[in-house]
Amino acid sequence: MKLKGIRVPHKKHTAQMPPVRIPVPKTVTIPMAMHIGRPAKPIVKRGDEVKVGQLIAEADGYISAPVHSSVSGKVQKIDEMMTAMGAKVACVVIETDGLQTVSETVAPPDVHDLKSFIDAVRQSGSVGLGGAGFPTFVKFSFNNDEKAVDTVVINAAECEPYITSDTRTLLDRTDDVFSGIALLKKYLNVKRYIIGIEGNKPEAIAKAQAVASQTEGVEVHVLPPMYPQGGEKVLVYNTTGRLIPQGGLPLDVHVVVLNVTTLAFIAKYVETGMPLVEKCLTVDGSAVKEPKNVIAPIGASIADVLESAGGFKSEPAKVLYGGPMMGIAVPDLTAPILKNTNAIIAMDEREAQPPKTTACINCGACLTHCPLRLDPRAIAKAYKKGEAEDLKTLCVDLCMECGCCSYVCPAKRHLVQTNKLAKAVLRNYQAQQKAKEGAK
Amino acid sequence: MSQMISAVSPHFHHPRTTRSIMLDVIIALVPAMIASVLIFGLRSLMVIADCVAVCMLSEWVFEKLCKKENTLGDLSAVVTGIILALNLPVGVPLWQAALGSVIAIVVIKQLFGGIGQNFANPAATARIILMTAFSSSLTNWAVPQPFNFMPDATTGATPLALMTKGETESLPSYLDMFLGNTGGCLGETCALALILGGVYLLIRGVITWHTPVAFLGTVAVMSLVCGQDVLAQLLSGGLMIAAFFMATDYSSSPATKWGKIIFGVGCGLITILIRFWGNFPEGVSFSLLLMNILTPYIEKLTRKKPLIGEVDN
Numbered sequence: 034m035k036l037k038g039i040r041v042p043h044k045k046h047t048a049q050m051p052p053v054r055i056p057v058p059k060t061v062t063i064p065m066a067m068h069i070g071r072p073a074k075p076i077v078k079r080g081d082e083v084k085v086g087q088l089i090a091e092a093d094g095y096i097s098a099p100v101h102s103s104v105s106g107k108v109q110k111i112d113e114m115m116t117a118m119g120a121k122v123a124c125v126v127i128e129t130d131g132l133q134t135v136s137e138t139v140a141p142p143d144v145h146d147l148k149s150f151i152d153a154v155r156q157s158g159s160v161g162l163g164g165a166g167f168p169t170f171v172k173f174s175f176n177n178d179e180k181a182v183d184t185v186v187i188n189a190a191e192c193e194p195y196i197t198s199d200t201r202t203l204l205d206r207t208d209d210v211f212s213g214i215a216l217l218k219k220y221l222n223v224k225r226y227i228i229g230i231e232g233n234k235p236e237a238i239a240k241a242q243a244v245a246s247q248t249e250g251v252e253v254h255v256l257p258p259m260y261p262q263g264g265e266k267v268l269v270y271n272t273t274g275r276l277i278p279q280g281g282l283p284l285d286v287h288v289v290v291l292n293v294t295t296l297a298f299i300a301k302y303v304e305t306g307m308p309l310v311e312k313c314l315t316v317d318g319s320a321v322k323e324p325k326n327v328i329a330p331i332g333a334s335i336a337d338v339l340e341s342a343g344g345f346k347s348e349p350a351k352v353l354y355g356g357p358m359m360g361i362a363v364p365d366l367t368a369p370i371l372k373n374t375n376a377i378i379a380m381d382e383r384e385a386q387p388p389k390t391t392a393c394i395n396c397g398a399c400l401t402h403c404p405l406r407l408d409p410r411a412i413a414k415a416y417k418k419g420e421a422e423d424l425k426t427l428c429v430d431l432c433m434e435c436g437c438c439s440y441v442c443p444a445k446r447h448l449v450q451t452n453k454l455a456k457a458v459l460r461n462y463q464a465q466q467k468a469k470e471g472a473k
Numbered sequence: 474m475s476q477m478i479s480a481v482s483p484h485f486h487h488p489r490t491t492r493s494i495m496l497d498v499i500i501a502l503v504p505a506m507i508a509s510v511l512i513f514g515l516r517s518l519m520v521i522a523d524c525v526a527v528c529m530l531s532e533w534v535f536e537k538l539c540k541k542e543n544t545l546g547d548l549s550a551v552v553t554g555i556i557l558a559l560n561l562p563v564g565v566p567l568w569q570a571a572l573g574s575v576i577a578i579v580v581i582k583q584l585f586g587g588i589g590q591n592f593a594n595p596a597a598t599a600r601i602i603l604m605t606a607f608s609s610s611l612t613n614w615a616v617p618q619p620f621n622f623m624p625d626a627t628t629g630a631t632p633l634a635l636m637t638k639g640e641t642e643s644l645p646s647y648l649d650m651f652l653g654n655t656g657g658c659l660g661e662t663c664a665l666a667l668i669l670g671g672v673y674l675l676i677r678g679v680i681t682w683h684t685p686v687a688f689l690g691t692v693a694v695m696s697l698v699c700g701q702d703v704l705a706q707l708l709s710g711g712l713m714i715a716a717f718f719m720a721t722d723y724s725s726s727p728a729t730k731w732g733k734i735i736f737g738v739g740c741g742l743i744t745i746l747i748r749f750w751g752n753f754p755e756g757v758s759f760s761l762l763l764m765n766i767l768t769p770y771i772e773k774l775t776r777k778k779p780l781i782g783e784v785d786n
Contacts, residue, residue: 036780041485194485266780279781350478357484365477378484385478388486391547394589396494397728406777410728428779436483443489444589450481 036267038259038404039437041358043233044194044317051205052198052313052326055341057131061104061332062114063089066122067372068160069167070096075125081108084136086307089125092155098168098372099158102127103310103330105134117354117363124369127332141306147173150220150303157302158309158372163188163199163263163292164355166373169299172289177222182287184225185217186272189241189293190256190263192231193356195317196376201326202294202313203230203237206301210293211244213300214251221289226251227272228293233258260358261435265290267404279431294375309372316342318378320349329370335377336366351385353378358436388445399438399448405431409438409448416455421462429455491588495548497679498718501670502555505714508653508663512617513563514624517659523567525554527574535583549588553577556596556718559660560711560758561603563615564628569607573599589724592768597719597761604758614656631656632709633754641702650708661711671717680721683733688716691741699749711757712744725765731775732768739764739771 066072073090083089083102090100106129114124142153155170175181187210191199203210214226228245230238232255245251254272256262266277268290275286283290298309310331317324322343329338335352339345353360354374370377399409408427415423429452438448509517532550536543544550557577561570577595585591604611614631618624632655635644645655653663660667674680689707696706706712716737720726726736740760747756764771 039487276780351480351484352477353484357482359482360484361482362477362479362484364479380484385484387478387480388490391491392544392587392589394491394494394549395724395728397723400728400777401730405780407779408776411776428781431779431781434482440483440485441487441489443487443491443494445486445490447481449483453481 035257035271036404037257038261038267038435039402039440040258041194041260041440043258045197045200045233046195046324047315047317047326048197048200048234048236050197050201050325052201052328053341054328055333055338057104057129057133057330058333058337060109060126060128061330062124062126062334062367062369063100063103063332064114064116064122064124064369064371065090065100066116066120067100067166067331068098069165070094070098072122073097073100075111075123077108077111077125079108079110082106083108083127084134086139086310087136088138088308092168096168096171098160099156099308100125101158101308101310102136103332104129105132106130115364117361117368125332135307139306139308141304142302144216144220144303147220147222150216153303154299156308157299159295159299159302160309160372161292162295162298162312162373162375164359164373164375166371169291169295172291173221175284175289180287181284182221182223182289184227184273184288185214185221185223186269186283186288186290187214187226187228187293187296188263188265188268188290189228189230189237190268191234192260192263193358193360193376194260195378196315196356198313198315198326198375199293200234200237202297203234203241206297207240207244209297209300210241211248211251212304213296214248216300216303217296218250223289224250227254228252229254229256229262229268229272231256231258231262260437261404261433264404264433264435266433279428312370312372312374314338314370314374315376316379317376318349318353318380319384320345320347320379320381322346331372332369334367334369335363338370338377339366339379345379347381349379349385350382351380353380358440359434390446391444393444393446396443398441398443402437402441404435404437405433407432407438407452409452412455413446413448413451416451416458419458421459424455424459425462429459432456491547491549494679495552497674497677498552499548499555501673501679502552502559502660502718504666504669505559505660505663506555508666509559509563509659510622512619512653512662513615513659514618515622516563519567520561520563520565520570520659521555521558523570524558524561524574525551527571528554528557528578531575531578532583535579539583541587544588547588550578553582553595556660556714557599559714560596560600560658562611562613562658564613565603565610569603569610573603576602591724593765594719594722594725594761597715597758597765601758601762616656617654617662619654629656631754632705633748636702636705636709637748637754644702644705647704647708650705655709657709658711661714664708664713667713667717671713674717674721680717681730681733683730684720684726684737685716687734687737688712688720688740691738692744695741695745699745701749706748710748710755715740715757715761719761720764725761725768727768727772727775729772729775729777732771735771735775736764736768739767
């Protein structure tokens with residue numbers, strides 16, 4: 034049995050398009066928080082000359098990631114800015130010189146054992162490129178003498194509509210992907226590797242299978258062409274048959290999940306020493322004139338990227354970081370490309386208009402389509418009444434916010450949005466319970 | 474640059490809406506409506522028009538008075554009107570049909586909060602109330618006169634009444650029962666038209682197979698066990714229209730897979746109990762109403778366990 038989900042229009046218009054590099058923008062704005070964890074601490078100041086690949090901010094604490102300059106030029110300012118996620122964060126703004134001079138510090142790292150490998154991954158600034166942006170090296174920091182991990186699942190599901198950047202990684206950078214696997218084999222002492230690809234990418238599947246058949250320990254797993262196959266819980270279950278427990282991590286079922294582009298990047302970094310300074314992303318959506326895949330320096334504005342895709346067919350009414358199912362709407366086009374941005378989707382007025390919400394008709398579509406078998410209808414009722422105990426019974430904390438429920442709802446109710454709020458209610462309630470118990 | 478739309482994900486939605494679902498149900502009811510006109514004449518159309526118009530009017534007036542948003546556009550009032558009309562005999566006085574419509578919309582649907590909130594099926598409950606209040610005109614079954622659009626008002630017994638009385642030798646043929654050439658309510662006699670509509674709803678994904686299969690299956694098995702004529706039981710009374718169009722009503726039946734099966738089995742059992750041992754020849758409406766009341770409990774019992782531990786089917 035496989036965990037399913039919903040059929041969404043794939044809209045993979047750009048699957049056949051190898052990425053093209055965009056022209057060097059005039060300025061880049063590089064936020065210090067492009068990962069989960071503490072923001073990085075800037076080590077450059079106004080007026081400093083910087084080069085491509087130069088460290089401009091250090092990781093702050095364990096769960097954090099360093100940040101490097103994606104361009105050569107001069108630091109114009111370091112400023113607090115509001116991100117699309119709604120948090121204020123320091124950003125390094127660099128005026129480019131257009132030369133893209135590579136920093137002298139860029140040199141292949143010395144990798145000879147597990148420790149030096151993890152160190153290198155840490156220095157590379159690598160974060161989960163599939164979306165969440167979790168610092169990659171943390172995932173490798175387990176003790177495998179105790180058989181903590183026996184399988185690495187490589188996430189190439191790419192289940193969001195429009196996005197094809199991971200597909201391009203598999204097609205254009207197949208060698209990087211497999212040298213990445215070779216590195217993990219060598220240093221992590223894990224024998225089994227599963228590449229999970231959604232069935233709607235026959236070319237990528239064929240290419241991966243061809244190489245995998247000659248590589249020991251690598252399997253290609255074709256997933257049903259349904260959203261959200263790339264969701265961690267769904268992916269791990271559908272590839273290994275193991276269910277990540279409530280509130281747990283893949284590590285709890287002896288699995289590490291790695292996005293395919295992250296893996297390709299790590300291989301490239303070990304080979305060249307060029308840190309994470311640019312990103313392949315899909316530019317598409319109903320308002321985009323020439324949908325395509327591009328490679329953009331991190332910190333380039335969305336406007337720069339959209340311009341390279343021929344600008345607009347019609348006035349964009351909504352622009353997203355990421356795909357239409359889980360993407361985040363940006364306030365304006367000056368927002369920068371982040372490490373974990375895998376697509377920019379610009380929607381025209383018609384595509385962007387949120388549908389009208391009507392009364393729940395109790396059809397049950399939300400609960401039959403939830404991949405994790407939650408009951409969003411009951412959760413919404415419990416949330417409205419403020420019943421935290423009910424929310425606990427309904428396991429709202431399990432919700433991965435994939436949005437299947439909202440997508441299928443004929444009344445267009447804000448179900449996943451309510452789930453998010455309900456999760457916060459439950460968290461508060463559980464914190465209070467804990468505090469009460471502590472007081473006893 | 475104009476103001477950008479800021480909204481939380483998802484930014485894509487399935488094209489299906491409440492209105493499109495209701496439109497599908499109306500389309501699925503078209504064969505039954507055509508059959509009713511062919512079998513019982515043009516007065517069928519008058520009863521349908523009467524019920525639909527009064528349902529829509531009472532929804533509009535109620536929402537106007539309560540300063541609620543007008544929901545005529547979702548077409549659910551039209552569906553209620555058609556289903557109620559199809560559950561009435563052709564000779565029903567129009568004012569009684571209108572009263573039933575008001576009861577269905579105002580008392581059973583709107584007073585409980587409108588669409589999705591009613592615990593009971595509006596059409597089934599309205600029919601029960603009319604039956605209790607005006608039992609003579611509600612059990613005055615016209616003799617079918619196919620393709621005679623202005624039939625004379627002769628009346629006769631329904632197949633169920635004949636079976637209850639034990640006069641099985643005067644039962645119409647299976648073919649007549651399948652095509653609807655028997656006495657009964659407007660839309661309940663023609664099994665062919667109802668099955669066509671039901672299949673359409675299944676294909677469109679508006680309903681699932683669980684309720685109709687469980688409902689019809691239970692009636693078939695129980696008839697067999699009780700030594701009754703299985704086909705005659707399946708093809709007579711309001712069974713077909715109830716199994717496909719009324720027991721599948723979203724708001725008054727369970728949303729879970731097993732819930733639908735239990736609901737269908739329950740409806741089948743109660744229908745059989747009333748048909749074989751009750752005072753009424755027909756028990757479909759009562760079975761619906763009784764199972765409607767149990768719906769919240771059935772749903773609670775059959776809710777799927779969230780994926781926290783073992784994965785089972």
